[in-house]
Structures are given as C-alpha cells and as structure tokens.
Amino acid sequence: MAKRTNKHTGLTRVRNVIRKLCSTPLGLFSVIIVTAFFVVGITGDWIAPYDPIKLDIRAKLQGPSSAHWLGTDQVGRDVFSRLLVGTKVASYLAVTAVSISLAIGIFLGMIAAFTSRWIDWSMLLIFDTVRSFPTLMFALAVIALFGPSINTIIGIIVISTFPSYARLVRTQVLSLRSMEYIEAQRAMGTRLPRILMRHIFPNVIGPVMIVASMDIPLVIGVEAGLSFLGLGVRPPTPSWGTILNDGFSFIRNTPWIVISAGLPLILTTVAFTTLGERLRDILDPKLRR
Amino acid sequence: MLAYAVQRIIVSILIIILAVTALFVMIQFVPGDPANVMLGPRATPELKEALRERLHLNDAFIVQVYYFFSGLMQGDLGVDLTSNRPVLGILIEQAPFTASLVASTLLVTLLGIPIGTYAAVHRDGFFDKASGVVSVSLIAVPPIVIGLYLILFFSVSLQLLPAIGAGEGFWEILLHLVLPTLAIGLTWIGYVSRLVRASMIEVLGQNHVKTARAFGIPNQRILRAYVLRVALPATITVLGVSIGFILSSAVIVEIVFSRPGIGKLMYDAVISRNYPVVMGTVLASTVFIVTATTISDLLNVMLDPRTKDEN
Numbered sequence: 001m002a003k004r005t006n007k008h009t010g011l012t013r014v015r016n017v018i019r020k021l022c023s024t025p026l027g028l029f030s031v032i033i034v035t036a037f038f039v040v041g042i043t044g045d046w047i048a049p050y051d052p053i054k055l056d057i058r059a060k061l062q063g064p065s066s067a068h069w070l071g072t073d074q075v076g077r078d079v080f081s082r083l084l085v086g087t088k089v090a091s092y093l094a095v096t097a098v099s100i101s102l103a104i105g106i107f108l109g110m111i112a113a114f115t116s117r118w119i120d121w122s123m124l125l126i127f128d129t130v131r132s133f134p135t136l137m138f139a140l141a142v143i144a145l146f147g148p149s150i151n152t153i154i155g156i157i158v159i160s161t162f163p164s165y166a167r168l169v170r171t172q173v174l175s176l177r178s179m180e181y182i183e184a185q186r187a188m189g190t191r192l193p194r195i196l197m198r199h200i201f202p203n204v205i206g207p208v209m210i211v212a213s214m215d216i217p218l219v220i221g222v223e224a225g226l227s228f229l230g231l232g233v234r235p236p237t238p239s240w241g242t243i244l245n246d247g248f249s250f251i252r253n254t255p256w257i258v259i260s261a262g263l264p265l266i267l268t269t270v271a272f273t274t275l276g277e278r279l280r281d282i283l284d285p286k287l288r289r
Numbered sequence: 290m291l292a293y294a295v296q297r298i299i300v301s302i303l304i305i306i307l308a309v310t311a312l313f314v315m316i317q318f319v320p321g322d323p324a325n326v327m328l329g330p331r332a333t334p335e336l337k338e339a340l341r342e343r344l345h346l347n348d349a350f351i352v353q354v355y356y357f358f359s360g361l362m363q364g365d366l367g368v369d370l371t372s373n374r375p376v377l378g379i380l381i382e383q384a385p386f387t388a389s390l391v392a393s394t395l396l397v398t399l400l401g402i403p404i405g406t407y408a409a410v411h412r413d414g415f416f417d418k419a420s421g422v423v424s425v426s427l428i429a430v431p432p433i434v435i436g437l438y439l440i441l442f443f444s445v446s447l448q449l450l451p452a453i454g455a456g457e458g459f460w461e462i463l464l465h466l467v468l469p470t471l472a473i474g475l476t477w478i479g480y481v482s483r484l485v486r487a488s489m490i491e492v493l494g495q496n497h498v499k500t501a502r503a504f505g506i507p508n509q510r511i512l513r514a515y516v517l518r519v520a521l522p523a524t525i526t527v528l529g530v531s532i533g534f535i536l537s538s539a540v541i542v543e544i545v546f547s548r549p550g551i552g553k554l555m556y557d558a559v560i561s562r563n564y565p566v567v568m569g570t571v572l573a574s575t576v577f578i579v580t581a582t583t584i585s586d587l588l589n590v591m592l593d594p595r596t597k598d599e600n
Contacts, residue, residue: 217430
C-alpha cells in the first residue's frame with residue numbers, strides 16, 4: 001500500500017467514498033440517519049417543541065396527539081422532546097468515548113508492535129485481561145465503587161473498547177513493519193516517531209475507523225442499558241435509556257413510550273453498523289464477503 | 290497441541306489473577322473510607338471499626354490481596370454484608386438460573402447455521418438479501434430494546450408467553466426461558482448466520498468443490514460434506530467470543546424479566562454497595578468467560594490446526 005499524503009487526492013478520495021456510500025439504498029439510509037443523529041445531538045435543545053424536564057401532571061400518560069406527537073410520560077413530560085434532547089447524551093458519549101478509546105488504542109497498538117517482545121507480550125496479556133471482563137459487569141463493578149455519572153460511563157467504555165483497537169492496530173503495524181518502504185525509511189535513519197506518524201498511522205486509521213463505527217452501537221447500547229438500570233445518566237436529564245425505563249413501568253397500559261424510545265435506538269444502531277459494513281466494502285474490498 | 294494447550298491454560302490463569310488484582314486496586318482508589326461507603330454515613334464508629342477488622346481493611350494492600358487469594362483457594366469468597374451468608378453459597382444458588390439462560394441462548398444461536406447455509410447457496414437471492422438486512426439489524430440493536438419489544442408483543446399484546454420470573458416445574462421453566470433467550474440470542478443468530486454464510490461462500494468457490502461439481506456429485510451431497518466442516522469452526526469462534534457479551538446482556542435481561550440469577554444478584558449488590566458480593570460475581574463471571582474462550586480456542590485448534598498461529 002503506497003502512502004497517500006497529497007491533500008488533493010485525499011479530499012477526492014473522501015468525496016468518492018461518500019458518493020459510493022450513497023449509491024445504495026442502505027448506504028444512503030445509514031448516511032442520513034448518522035447525520036441526523038449528530039445534528040439532533042447538537043441542536044436537540046433548540047428544536048425540541050417542549051421543555052423536556054417540565055412537569056405537567058394534568059397531562060400525564062397521554063397518547064400520541066397533534067400536541068404531543070409521541071404522547072407524554074408519567075409526569076406529563078413530552079416524550080418527543082425528551083427523545084430529541086436525549087440524543088445529546090448518546091451523541092456526546094459516542095464521540096468522546098470512541099475518540100479517547102481510539103487515541104489510546106492506536107498509541108498503545110503502535111508501541112506494542114515496535115517494542116521488545118517482552119513488553120509486547122505483557123501488553124497483550126493486559127489487553128486480553130481487560131477484554132475478558134464482560135462490559136456490563138465491569139461497568140456495574142466500577143459504578144459500585146465510583147457512583148454513577150456520565151464520566152464513569154465514558155471511562156468504562158474507553159477501558160472496555162481500547163484493547164480491541166490496540167490489538168487491531170498492532171496486527172496491522174506488524175504486517176506493515178516489514179514492508180520495504182518502511183525498512184527503507186529505517187535504513188535512511190528516519191526516527192521512529194516520524195515513521196509512525198507519517199507512514200504507519202495513515203495506513204492504520206482506515207480499518208480502525210471501520211471498527212469504531214461498528215462500536216458506536218455498543219456505546220449507545222451500554223448507555224441505554226445503564227441508564228435503564230438507573231446507573232447511568234441521572235434523572236431528570238433525559239436519555240434514551242431513562243425514557244425506556246420510564247416507559248417500562250407503564251408498559252401494560254401505555255406502551256407507546258417504550259415503542260417510541262426504542263425506535264431511535266434501533267435506527268441509530270442499525271445505521272452505524274450498516275455504515276461500518278458499507279465502509280469496509282468500499283475501503284477494503286479484500287475483506288468483502 | 291499439548292504444549293499449546295498448556296500455554297493457553299497458563300495464560301488464562303494469569304488473566305484471572307490479573308483481573309481480580311485489578312478489581313482490588315480499584316477498591317483501593319475509592320474516594321473515602323470503604324467502611325463509610327458500605328455502612329452509610331449514620332453508622333457508629335464501633336460498627337465501622339468492626340467491619341474494617343472483618344474485611345482486613347486496616348492491613349496493608351498486599352496483605353489484603355493475600356487474604357483474598359488464600360480465602361479463594363479454600364473456596365471462601367467472603368460473607369454477604371446484608372445477610373451474613375457466605376458469598377460462595379449465594380453464587381451456587383443463583384448460578385443455575387443464569388447458566389440455563391446462557392445454555393439456551395447458545396442452543397438458539399445454532400439456528401444461524403441453516404440460515405447462513407441457505408443464504409450462501411442461494412446467494413444474492415431474496416432470502417439472502419432479506420436475511421442479510423435482518424441479521425445486521427439484529428446484530429446492531431441492543432438486547433434491552435429487543436427484550437422490551439418482545440415483552441410488548443408476546444406478553445402484553447398477544448399474552449402468549451410469560452415475561453416475569455423464572456417459573457417452577459419443567460414446562461413453566463421452559464416457557465419462562467423463551468423470551469429472555471430470544472432477547473439475547475437473536476443478536477447471535479444474526480452473527481452466526483453472517484459468518485457461516487461468508488465461510489460457505491468461500492468454500493463453495495474453491496477448486497475441490499468445483500471439481501466435485503464437475504464430476505456430477507449432487508449439490509446436496511457436497512453441501513452435507515462441507516457444511517459442518519465449515520460451519521463448526523466459525524460457530525465455535527463466535528460462541529467463544531460471545532460468552533462475555535451474553536453474560537453482559539444477561540444482567541439487563543434478568544432485570545427486565547425479573548429473573549433471578551448472577552446478573553440480578555450483581556445488580557442488587559451494586560445498588561446496596563455490597564462489595565463482597567460484587568467481587569464474588571465479577572470473579573465468577575470472569576472465570577466462566579476465560580474458561581469458555583479457552584475451550585473454544587482449543588476446540589478450534591483441534592478442528593483446524595492452522596488457527597494456532599493466529600492466536
């Protein structure tokens with residue numbers, strides 16, 4: 001794989017990828033939903049028709065109507081507005097947790113591939129140890145110790161996802177390391193950090209981004225699960241998980257709260273997974289099956 | 290093979306020891322006095338001192354780790370702070386509920402094999418495309434949403450299946466397992482069917498299969514000869530990796546369906562800050578997962594020696 005550092009070809013490439021993405025109905029669907037997810041995540045506070053935490057007991061548990069599109073919950077809050085504002089938590093988590101985890105994973109993975117065997121081996125052991133904790137049980141243990149908060153969730157997601165990025169990057173770097181153009185750089189006396197940043201990193205970032213895109217559903221799911229259990233985002237702050245929990249208590253008589261809180265979760269998780277799959281097909285045809 | 294197995298088992302034991310030590314280190318970093326946290330702000334100093342003494346909190350960190358591991362060797366996981374019963378006993382009492390849920394999930398997952406095979410044989414047909422979209426959706430959607438929608442559909446609307454508890458008597462227990470199993474398992478049916486489809490397509494394109502076709506051997510027979518050989522390693526790998534996720538989902542599913550089990554036990558312990566029980570459940574699930582992945586690794590190497598190099 002040759003290095004591509006030319007800015008112009010880089011941009012054209014991105015444009016090509018987006019054009020290919022949008023050329024199939026599923027790809028287009030995923031691009032639209034993912035874009036909407038981030039746009040609503042940023043603008044949710046402004047576009048919500050009602051105040052998401054304002055109580056109106058007289059209007060409690062109403063069905064969908066023209067005033068309240070998705071009805072109201074047990075204390076009369078507008079479910080649609082709460083879902084819009086709840087997108088903020090999901091998108092904030094998706095962006096921060098995955099970026100931090102990516103940064104740590106790429107850094108450690110590149111180090112593991114370029115150090116002595118012993119350090120490499122002990123890093124692998126640590127990665128595998130961390131991966132052997134089931135995410136949610138690990139999350140519960142951490143929350144038992146440090147209490148629930150959004151930062152705790154970020155920490156949990158970072159710790160439970162970075163090892164797979166690190167492992168992926170390590171494998172990629174190991175195969176790149178023996179490539180001729182890297183050996184040539186080393187022979188010319190280029191320093192290691194420069195080789196890593198200029199020549200290895202650009203070749204590693206693609207596959208890792210694909211995995212990251214497919215991990216976002218996991219992030220969204222963990223948040224929803226923890227908030228559903230009352231161990232994530234604290235009420236009254238709306239998040240998809242807390243809204244699911246509100247609806248769960250009244251699932252027999254007023255099922256629309258659970259139905260409508262499940263829909264954004266389904267749409268975004270499916271969209272991110274499809275996006276990841278499509279990206280893999282486009283960027284790495286070898287992997288296509 | 291034997292050398293590889295020994296090496297793999299040593300690594301697994303190391304992982305378990307590291308995991309438990311990591312948990313211990315985390316407890317050291319808890320802000321404030323753990324005794325305070327466990328007993329609440331209104332506990333008397335004498336009570337706190339007694340708890341500290343009982344949990345060896347006054348000793349040095351290394352001594353605490355030593356006490357924990359030496360207790361562990363004797364099957365002593367400490368005592369439940371609320372009921373004063375040994376944690377090991379509670380774990381053994383709750384384990385069958387979670388174990389049956391995990392086992393039925395693994396069984397259901399095997400449905401992915403026929404689905405994936407059919408899709409691969411009729412590649413690009415309607416079934417292939419439809420099952421592809423459905424699989425990706427099932428893989429993506431969190432089990433909590435699947436679980437809630439299943440309850441809505443099968444328990445609330447159709448009133449066909451029970452949604453609460455674990456049931457008593459063989460038939461009732463089975464009925465109570467259906468929805469929780471599907472809530473966790475649908476995801477993995479999706480995974481397995483995708484993977485089996487991919488491996489089947491690869492094999493069907495290989496020269497020896499083409500040759501067999503050219504000799505006029507019926508398609509059915511070729512499939513029967515290759516399906517299991519191809520599907521098994523793929524399925525075992527997925528199941529080995531999935532155990533951790535299945536246990537994770539079991540926590541949520543047990544709570545949503547009000548089922549007893551390790552997940553519910555852990556959740557209740559977390560809510561009441563019952564550290565010994567939290568430690569016990571984490572240890573039990575880590576041991577379970579590490580064992581499961583090790584077994585799946587070894588099985589895979591036995592079925593396909595080439596995978597040894599990849600691990």
